[in-house]
Amino acid sequence: MAARRVGVSSWYRVLSLSRRCGRCSSTNTALGKTVENSEGAQEEIVLPRRKTWDKLAVLQTLASTVKRDPTAAHYMFHDDPYLMPKNSATARLFSLSKESGRNAAKYIIKEFPHFFDKILAEPNIPSLMPEICTPQIEGVSEEALRERINLRMVKASVDLFDQLLQAGTSISLETTNSLLDLLCFYGDGESTQEKESEEKEDLEESEVNASEQETPKRPPQRGSHPFASRWRENNNAERIFKIMPERNAHSYCTMIRGMVKHGASAKAYDMYTELLNDRHKADVHTFNALITAVPFLKDRFLERWELIKMFLNHMAQQEVQPNVQTFNAVLKTLRRCGGVGRSMAVPVIKEMEALEIEPSLATYDHLLSIFYRSADLASSGIISEVLDDVEKRSFTPQDPDDAKFFISAMQVCCDLKDIKLAYRLNKAVEKGDNWKFLDMDRLNSYWSRFFSLLCMMEQIDVVLKWYKEMSPSLFYPSPKNILDFLQALDAANHLEMIPSVWEDMKQLGFSKRRDLLEEVLSLMSRDQHPEEIQLAFAKCAEDIKTVHEQSGRDQASVEWTGSALGSVTVLFSRAGRTQDAWSMMERFQQINRIPTDLVMDEFLNCAKQTNSPDEAIKLVKLAASLGLPSSQKLKSRVEKEFKLSENQKKALESIQSDSDSSDSDSDSDRD
Incomplete structure (x- = not known):
């Protein structure tokens, strides 16, 4: 009845509007039928369907009406104006301090839950309440084991599993696989946020510092990583896997992914061989992990590519559909294949298009790394084609390496000294939610490189406009940015602005940087200027003199x-x-x-x-x-x-x- 009343009301409003216009010659037309007007022409009336609004639609609409304040700092620092950062170093310190405070609060709640047993909240919102981090099921049972696995209590789960085995209790395959998932994810250690962050940093460092030479001076051992393997011999995961009465594909895939994650690539490859011998099939995530481990299994570039093709052929034989992470893993491995990688990168992208898989930002980041690592940067126009695709889309996170694209692309623009490409890239950052890929550190690095390129290639009026809009709302200039800015002022013969730059240097905490002081003094004293400018320069010289003579307990003189x-x-x-x-x-x-x-x-x-x-x-x-x-x-x-x-x-x-x-x-x- 409600739907019928809405329909009648809508149709009544249409008829009333038509009568007011005096152009409706028929009143018994149905929805979507044509209506003849007074001039004999036919018009089609199409009523819109009911619009379902998103829960955040009102907030998003209000947010679209607010513009960024170029004089304000990042929104994450607005809680405490006294701690407003002055430069990128203090901004990073304050942001890490806030995150550390959150982690400390979570730790207290997790380790001392008895202090928070009385929760008096009105209204009571379950999603905002502390999570229950203590086991509620006592005794030795499979239900208690599953509860500890869900709470990510690694040691307690292993101990309870051993107690069940000693008692002769049979454990289901599903529960055992869940325990393997927990052990392989955390590497047989306790589940702490500090451990996860350390593992993430180690993996990123290993990717950056990995050898790019085809024949290294000291060839690494097969399956070894640049850093020590975190996969211990005969750990709990291997022990439980060996004593399992039955194993399925999930068991093998979990072990393979855990071994790859914790640096035992050779063992992962051997485990994959056992999976094939037991006539099981691997899933797409397991193949993705194996492809990322290829650089640690083979030394020569061609051998690496042959192993990648073998895994891809096995995926086709086992009817495993690849996803965007599969192709990202292939491109990430091709980054360490020299000329072979540059020759095979484009066919890989063509294969993605054939399978109708849309690339993620990590895909483009790997492409830029493959083609713009050599000295001859101008020989390839890949970045222009990449920006053609990126400009049209608003991306969502699909790969951990997605956040690296915008910084890498801006660095390529700086290397090419192409300001037009930089403008296109910056326009792509502002499209949709792409700006969310730049956190505090990446945001400062991105805008710092962009500003250096502006100082190098743009007119001084444009540079000044960007400088006023970018600092400090988007980034805090680095000492290199200040040097580039001073050189741009010198090239444009706008040295009268040096006093204002000096004030910014003091605000940023660069007043004792010797290289900046030498550059400022050199530019001001090089030529004779009108009296007003000379007086302003003398005031700056007086401040610099004070800096040289200033000393105290916490600061040394220059x-x-x-x-x-x-x-x-x-x-x-x-x-x-x-x-x-x-x-x-x-x-x-x-x-x-x-x-x-x-x-x-x-x-x-x-x-x-x-x-x-x-x-x-x-x-x-x-x-x-x-x-x-x-x-x-x-x-x-x-x-x-x-x-x-x-x-x-x-x-x-x-x-x-x-x-x-x-x-x-x-x-x-x-x-």
Whole structure:
């Protein structure tokens, strides 16, 4: 009845609208039939079906109306404004601290559940309540064993399994396979989040540091990984597998995947041979694991490809349908096959298209690694074809390596120095939910590379626009980004913006980076600028001077270099700050450095501008004490360009006589 009332109401609204328009000539038409209007033309009325809205539709609509605030930090840091990070290092530290706090809370709840037995929550939401992490079934039974397996209690599950065997209780094949799943996943160790993270980091490091040479100097043992195998000999998984009265394909596949995961590739291959001898069939996940283990089973590139083809042929014979992880595993192995990998990568992609399997981001990441590892980057246009596909899709996670694509692709754009490709890639990141593949660390790395490419290839106006929009809402500039930005300002002759860059450097915590200080001082002191700019430069020089002299319990002062000291002296001199410039000149003697002719000329110009003949005489005296050849030239300038009193003339002449006497003494010593 409700559906009928909705239909009648909808049809009534259509008829009313038609009568108002005065163009409906018939009122007994059915849904979807044509209606003749007053002009004789026929119109088809199609009523929309009922729309079923997603639970998050309202929130998604509201979120689409909010734009990113370029002046705000990442949303994960908004809970505590006092701990707003200043650079990428502190951002990483704070994000890891928050995650560590969550893990600590989970650990407390898991290890001390008796402290949380009274839960008074209104309303009571089960999904937000702590999980029950303690066994509820007591005694020695198969039900208790299954409960401990579900709670991922590795040691307790093995102990209870042994007790059941000693009692002569038969255990079902399904329960035994579940125990094997638990042991092979955790590697015969307890289920802790720290252990999972360590295993993940070890696997990533082994992928990065794996040898890429066809004939390594020290060939690794067959089946060995770059890092020590975490699969112990005769561990509980192997022991239970051997004493099983019956085994099915699930038992073999679990053992194979566990051996591959924990670095026993040779044992996994032998276990696959036993599976075939017992006339079982492997599933697609087992084949995927075996394909990823190929680089550790064969040394030569061609042998690796032959073994991959053998596994693929076995999949076809056993009628196992490949998935996207299968082809990703093939491409991941081809990354370690040199020229063979580059020749076979495209046919693998063609096979994916033939099977109508859509690539994931990991597929494209492997392709870029295969074709853009050699020195001749411009010989391949693979990245352009990849972006053609990526721009059209909003991806969902399907492979653990999916998150690596955008950083790898941006690095290729930087290597190719192609800003157009970078813009296309950035547009693909903003499409749909693709931005979710960039976590805090990857986000900063991605935008850091993009900004370096912008500084290298774009006009300064565009660079400034991106700089204001990206920092700090998207990334925190690294020291290399600041150097690239300074070089871009220098190339565009926009050095007047250096004071604002210096303020950002102080905010980012880079005020004591010697390479950045040298670059900033060098750019500011290289050329003469209008008075307003020179005053701003002198203010920056004063801050840098404070940084060099600042020291305390938690911070050490930066040592002066001759170039930095000379640049600060020049900046003070050009701004007319004679006393500050002279204090810098005196430091040359303290650090046993000799000022350049440019530094002394600029100081003399400053003394002339401020009418300070005494400071000019001090300069001549300093040059004479250091034995500089330019002391006579400076003396001549002082005599010509300054109005000296009798006392000042005598002081200047005494400096000359002192230098002459020292020269004569040195001549007598030579005789």
